[in-house]
Amino acid sequence: MLVNELGQPLAPWTLERAIRSARKKVPGLPPEFRFHDLRHYFASMLIAKGADVKVVQTRLRHASAKTTLDTYSHLWPDADDSTRTAIDEVFAERAEALASAAE
Known part of the structure; x- marks a missing residue:
């Protein structure tokens, strides 16, 4: 929650x-930029850096993870991406182990 210098909730007009x-003041900021755009940017940065849905939900103060997923699910890697990554890592580790054993 955003608060003023007295710790009270910030009025929307403020x-x-x-x-x-x-x-x-910010070069390149579109004239139609809104606070909500900043929230979306913040959420997308968290997701890009690997934050899970519960972390994003908490940071955005969504009442439920469903709200977060309904809005941002397209930004998380899908199951195919994570499965491919996991298999790639296992194969790389196995190849490394075989190369070390051959030396």
């Missing part, structure tokens, strides 16, 4: 005013 100000 946040909107800060975003409007940032749009003027």
Whole structure:
């Protein structure tokens, strides 16, 4: 939750005013940039770095993991990707072990 200097919840208009100000100061920030876009960017960075759904849910303060998955599931690697990666790693480890044994 975003809070003011007194620790009270931040009023939506305060946040909107800060975003409007940032749009003027940050080069390349589109004029239609919103706070919600920042949340999406934050979530996508967490997912790209391997955060699981419960971590992302907590950071975004979603009531349930279903909300998080409904919104961001397309950003997590699918089962085929993770299966291929796992098999590739096992084969690489096996090849390394065989090469070491042959020496």
